Amino acid sequence: MKTSNKSKKENISSNTDKLKRQIDKLKEERERLYALLNITKNLSAEINLEKLLIKIMEEVRKILNADRCTVFLYDENTNELWSKVAIGLDDEIRFQADKGIAGHVWKTGEVVNIPDAYKDTRFNPEIDKKTGYKTKSILTMPLLNLYNDVIGVFQVLNKKSGSFTRHNENLLSAISVIAASAIENAILNEEQKKSFTSFIETLSTTLDTRDYITAGHSRRVTLYALEIARIMKFDQEQMEIIRIAGLLHDIGKIGVPEVVLFKDRKLSEDEYEIIKRHANLTKSILNKIHFLKKYRAIPEIAASHHERIDGKGYPEGLNGDNIPLGGKILAVADVFDALTSRKPYQDRMGLDEVMEIIEKDTGIAFEPFVVYNFKFIRLNKLILVLEYGHTEEMDKDELKILESHTLSDIIDIRTKAGKSASELEVENVFMRYYLREYRVK
Template sequence: MYSEQVLYNSRIIDIYIRYLRKHYPDVDIQSAVSAAGMKMYEVNDPGHWFSQRQIDLFYGLVQKGTNNPNLAREAGRYAASVSDIGHLKYWILSLFTPARAFSIINQASSLFTRSAVYESRKLGPNKVEVVVTPRPSVREKPFQCENRLGFFEAIISAFKYHLHRVEHPECLFRGDSRCRYIISWKGSRSSTLFRAKRWVASSAIFLFVPFIYFYPQQWYYGLFSASLIISIFQAIVLKAENTELRENMDIAKTTGDQLIDQVDVNYRNSLLTYEIGAAVTKQTNKKDIVKKVVELLEDRLDYDRGMILLADENKSRLEYISGYGYTSREYIFLKNANFNLFKSRSKGVFVVSFHQQEPFLVNEIEAIESSLSERSLEFARHIGAKSFICCPILYENESLGILAVDNKVTKKALVERDVSLLMGIAHFVGVSLHNNKLFTTKELQFKSLIRVLAASIDARDPTTSGHSEKVAQYSRGICQELGLPETTNEVVYIAALLHDYGKIGVPDAILKKPGPLTQQEYGVVQLHAEQTRSILRQIMFEGIFEGIPDIAAAHHERIDGSGYPLGLSGEAIPFEARIIAVADFFEALTSVRPYREPLSFSHAFELLERGKGIHFDPEVVEALRSYTLRQADCD
């Protein structure tokens, strides 16, 4: 059994494929890739690695298709093409000489293979020894040794040096414990010309001496001729050296530019991940979370289009939530699209990805047409999808939705590192959606508990049933009229629900008394404000709700300082408490009491008008008036 550990970089297969497309266009590459358990997007991704078994299967199939016993070595030589090893080629050339390139062969080889250890030793100016020792448990094949030979030849060719010889005195497949190679090459054009210049200069000087002896009167002609010959060769050598130097400088610049570009990509991806993590924690609504993620995807990544679909509450269908890059017509189509999750045999990529919890990368939709339903094909045609990635949005083992991107305009190839990046983003989204669900659930539980507490007080007296809820509604209406933030609205609403909770300590005989209260009884009732504060402080409100005990306790304070329990006045009274004070007074006047009938709204507002600036905040009174009028118009 071959080890399934991944040992060989996708660049190796990519070079084979490029070579085959150029020299053997009739070979069915796609079939060979699929039969070897590979995917084309994995081959296109320089960050992907394959196992020994996959490499063996692929090579066996393409070698059979070409019927070329030297295929491995020829593919190795083909790596000398700049376009076929990209950044690595420029990196090697930036070392300026083959000797320097072979000196870091172990580092360079680690970008291609993890199956063996490479060691090099310089034997001369133009000669090196390379020893390749396989790692334990790795079982390479003879064709891989041939491929190495071709690659070593490619290194020499990349520098435009002339290969002299590659000797292979020791080989794993001849019974040795390692593969040993001795590579030698001829010098570059400039070094050859430099040696020729020295020979010409020596010859010119050698000939100049007898010339003076035989023609002493014409020595200056001889000197001029020798100097001219040496100068011409010097110019030729300098030109060759300058040409090589410019080429090396261009290579170094290209290498630097490519590395800077890669650093920029890595930085942008890291920044995106950070920004998504920071942004989604500030959102309290799942649609806001999704919209923020989509905004960041559009700003930070180079995909033409993107969208997020979420499962509905019943997990019966996927719903389009937000996206970018689509036309108005495509947006309408997406919003009306139906991705039924109940159809377990559905062939739609989104539905399959959702159920199987696996990402899908498709660079040519034609390649998977046979596996798609007619409905899915129609969807792809309608939005013009050619290549795309879709990733499941997960939290632990639960599927929550789908994140999808594609390149319709640029048609830029998508690779597995795109999948890895998007899966990381999808994970952030999944965690955020789950946390939002927990927060929403706890918020509902919290509000339900508050309502139960409020109702428990109102229930003591049937005549005041629903009082706290009505006060809370009026208070929220005032906040809306004043244009206060939603957070303030929530604080006021909850404080209003609990504003009378201290009445739990007021005896029924006083609380339910049908007639007017005595001075002493009224004093007992007044204690409920401070008792409200004392009880609510035990709930340990936090964050924006921290001030609720003081707000609820201050709803009987008056602008002129005549209220209770602390006798606060003016701005010293929390603004939220001033809102509840007006709402409480108005609701009490307009509701039935044992000792009177409810007052009309107009009569209640007359009493509020008299108390403006004395007992009540004028701005709050006018806001309540506007709210009740607007509600009357709506009714």
């Protein structure tokens, strides 16, 4: 009877242990699912690679209760593993892809889970030396995509209590698939962006190269327009619209015969009509590009850079509010560059005369609010665009002097009777660059 009771008790105790273990396992499983769900939700919307990497590292650090997490990606151009930003570090980390534990994991695809890094010969203490950090426990795992390709390495450092468990390994392995797919998505997105940007830049350079008289015009107009947009507090998306519309505003000139485009004498009325066609051509060429929905206004903005607010511009003869704001900005940037750019046969027009022409047409051709904002452009930025392509010869200290004044200031200073010493210095520095004499080669 006694023995039977003991055996019953043992049975109950063993069942209780089993149940406890099952409950712990269920808890771990619930924790794992919750973490995966959370990380999927947080990562899926992020397509900016840098922001995504930071998010992944921060999430994993929290979930694994560790001090630091780094995602290393492989750079096939340099055969290095690199991390853009590591939590707690400012700089980019880079090292040869066969170095250290991360390198070992990259090469072999093995998981390395060690409680004391300094007792492992594969550990590379160089980064610790550089940063003053003390690595203790490490969990390093290959970052595998859905096709089981290793695209990088996950490295989690210094578990806050004890060392990394098998449960941590399983969790990180599941996160790795989600993270790898989000990273590949973000990389693809960046590649697409780069490819689109290079396509736009190539089109613009093609145009600027053909037109040797106004070489660099599209680039300078874009830079002026972006400065105006920045002063007018445009957001990033609006700035990108201005940038693309600026680079391609004259793309229609491709369809204008060279004999008319490069004529250095006064144009006949018919020839002028042919030149004017470029605005409409810009629109029809740009309408052939498939822009993302957020950039759909670009053809219209680019094509409206010769519209005037009095309705006497072209191609549509739009007036006032009917002209897109981007077009009004490009119009001011366009005329400023046309008047101030150096030509093979002539130096740039004097600043006072340029500003007189613009002022005279403000409220007639140009939107007053745009001209008003344009005059807030800092002189260092203005001269850098005016002298685009010759900026390497500029003195940094002199640019610093110009930074504290605007275009509006220099117009005032030039007409002022009693100038202060600092005003005189600004005027001298700016005008010396403005009037530099050399011919476009």
